[in-house]
Amino acid sequence: MSRERLASNPTEISSRRNEERYRNLVENLGDIVYVVDMNGIATYISPIVKSVLGYSPSEITGRSFASFIYQEDLPRSLEYFQRTLSGQATVGEYRLIDKTGEIRWVRSSNRPILDGNNVIGATGVLSDITERRQAEERSKVSEAKYSAVVENSRDGIVVLQEGLVQFVNKISLELAGYKPEELVGVDFLEMIVPEDREVVAQRYFDRLAGKEVPNINETIIIRKDGTKLPVELNATVIDYEEKPADLVFIRDITDRKQAEELLRKSEAKFRNLAEQSPNMIFINKNGSVVYANQKCEDVTGYKKEEITAPTFNFMDLIAPEWVDTVRANFDRHLRGEEVPPYEYAIVRKDGERIDSLIFTKLIDYEGEVAILGTVVDISKRKWAEEELRQSFDKLLRTSEGTIQAMAATIESRDPYTAGHQRRVAELSYAIAREIGLQEDQAKGTRMAAIIHDIGKIYVPTEILSKPGKLSDVEFDLIKMHPQAGYDILKKIDFPWPVADIVLAHHERLDGSGYPLGLIGGNIPLEAKILGVADVVEAISSHRPYRPAIGIDKALNEISRQSGILYDPVVVNACLKLFAKKGFRFSDEITSETPLGRRNQYIGATTIN
Incomplete structure (x- = not known):
């Protein structure tokens, strides 16, 4: 088309500019964007595919996309494709074979392409989830090893919380003569002969209170058939599913x-x-x-x-x-x-x-x-206890590795969000410890904070950094990120409720938050902590669309809304950290730094 014709057709110029803008957006995403026709033939795939699968776009376009799918996953992926062609949006996970023959796991989000009311093809986004899948597999192996140690112990092992049986191993069931469903949830004292119950209960509560009591004592348990069995109870306090619990080893001392x-x-x-x-x-x-x-x-x-x-x-x-x-x-x-x-x-x-x-x-x-x-x-028992401890430590390290891998994914796409998350994690952990949470619960809060904005990977970068007021549609898209983050995290078996914390970190005491509009006590404490830390960091730090407003204004904001939007206990702990304990973010960005001097525009809508 001639330059004169373009000049005389402003609509076509605008259309081409829009097409070029969206193409640049797609080709700079961290995920693979693709388009296939009704026969599954690739008609477009973004250049990022080269870094993920090793193929250039020209090596894939014109070929059946099914030829790149791992054989065992082909039926499942074809099912997704057929459902998409029927007009449904689909999401699934399957494996692809890269150019070297290695397997790569991807998460595929697909939508039909419509021409009027007719489906003419499908488009989708492929996210590389190989590292997450590998971390999950390592976690399963660690858990299996831990389970094998417990189930092969020669002693009975019972976990008690609030006096109720939460877990029993095979030997415990054999000693007591019960089935698992008959013991879990039962008051452990009911198994102890009446004359020993008071002593056993007192030692249990004293141990949970941190008092020094003998870890080992002898008693008699009443089996299901009414017979009595002399046993030795060796107990210690542990954290079980984020709550204090009594780990009790039961040994038959009949002999x-x-x-x-x-x-x-x-x-x-x-x-x-x-x-x-x-x-x-x-x-x-x-x-x-x-x-x-x-x-x-x-x-x-x-x-x-x-x-x-x-x-x-x-x-x-x-x-x-x-x-x-x-x-x-x-x-x-x-x-x-x-x-x-x-x-x-x-x-x-x-x-x-x-x-x-x-x-x-x-x-x-x-x-x-x-x-x-x-x-x-007791050499073998000591070995088993050490194996159990190492297995649990390995599970924690695997979970932390998964979270760090996710954080790295976010950082590679949006360094501003990554820096925000690191600073929010620092403050969240400090608040958690200040209000008296145990180390493990505080660590869980910090881990959730490190990836609390992971759902923003589905939000276009130009919206996250837009220098101006967001439209209602744009802000509604932003408000979806807690739910998107929850959907990503909910199937990963962390030792902490990371997905629930991420889902609720924008909820507020008066129900004005999102995405669920939770009120007061329905909001997890860790999410309340994360919510306060999130707001303080967002207001006090630099953003692409505005300079830092300052820590004083951030603290004034949470103080003003204490008891309305934010938990007063959490707010008081945060204020105390800054006012009396000298808390500072480890990598504070101010208007005096090179990054802080960029883009002095203050947007009307805060994205945090």
Whole structure:
């Protein structure tokens, strides 16, 4: 077309400019945009495909898009395509094969292309989710390993919250004779014989309150069939699903109890039983070992004759760091005090250390006071506990890695949003700790803050950085980002409720927030914290559409709206951090910095 014709046709010039503008927008998106005809033949694909799949657009256009789909996912992807051609918008995940033959996971959002009322093809956006999928797979492997350790434990394992059973492993069910659905949600004290319930309950509440109480105690549980089983309870406080809980190891001590009963009846029977015991059994009188069973010889490497020799120093069997503890507990026995079971380490004759659990009690031996000791090798249990701890730590690291990968995705597309999220995460964590949240809950709040605006990946960049008042349609699009973020995160099994926090971070106490219009107590505390931190950072920091307004005005705003829009406890903690504790963002941007001097226009609508 001639230049004269273009000049005489302003409509066509405007149309071409719009076409060029939208093409530039599409070709600079971080996701792949594609168009296919009714037969699935690619008629357009954005240049970013080269960095994701290794193919240039010319190598894909004109070919069936199905030829790039992983064979096992082809039926599912074709189903999406047929539904799109029927007029539906579809979203799905499947695998593509890149130019090198490697597999790449993508999330596909598709819409039909209409000519009047007729569908003439489909267009869609492909987001590379390979790293997220890999992180999810690593998380599943870690969880499977953790589950295997728990289910293969020789001890029963029970998790209690508010006295109710929340989790039981297979051994616990076998010990009690119940099915899982019969125990979960039941008051644990109902399984304890009535005469022991008060002691067990008191220790449970004292432990949760942080008081020092014996971790190990003996009791009797009532099985489903009414029979009674003597057990040892070894309990400690943990965080379970973001709440304090009691982790209880249950060990059947029937054999040990029977051994103790037989010992009281007859020394002869005692010796017979002790020699067959799988545990070390000894008698110490006046500081010397006067009896040691065969297991003592097998475990320590010393002959029984050596152990019971008058010149043998019993403390040579104890690891140096435990000598004072063992000696002090023996002295307590001799003063008539009860000593609960405790852990220590044995040193074999060859120097090898063995983690052990020792049970001691005073007895009458040949007319004199003596100490009867039963020592259990707990090396395997220690290993299992360490494996359990490492598995849980690995799960946390995997979750944090997933979040950091998502944050990196956002940063690559919109550095302003990324910097905003980092600063909001700093302030959210500080507020959470200031109001007394436990470290794990505060960490969950910080992790949610790091990616709280992930839903904005579906908002065009030119809207996010528009230097002026947003239209109603544009602002409605912005308001969709919490829901979009929730949809991205809800299927990822984080140790914290990250998706729920992200969904609610723009909700307000009076119900004026979005997207759900939640009121007061229906808003998660972590989301209330994130909401205040979000507003303070947004007002105080530079944006592409305006310079920084200042921290003082930001703090005045949340103070003015305290109890109306924002939780007063959260607001007071935030004000205290800045006024009394010297909190500052680690990478504050002001109007004096090069970035702060750019674009001095203050938009009428704040996007945060």
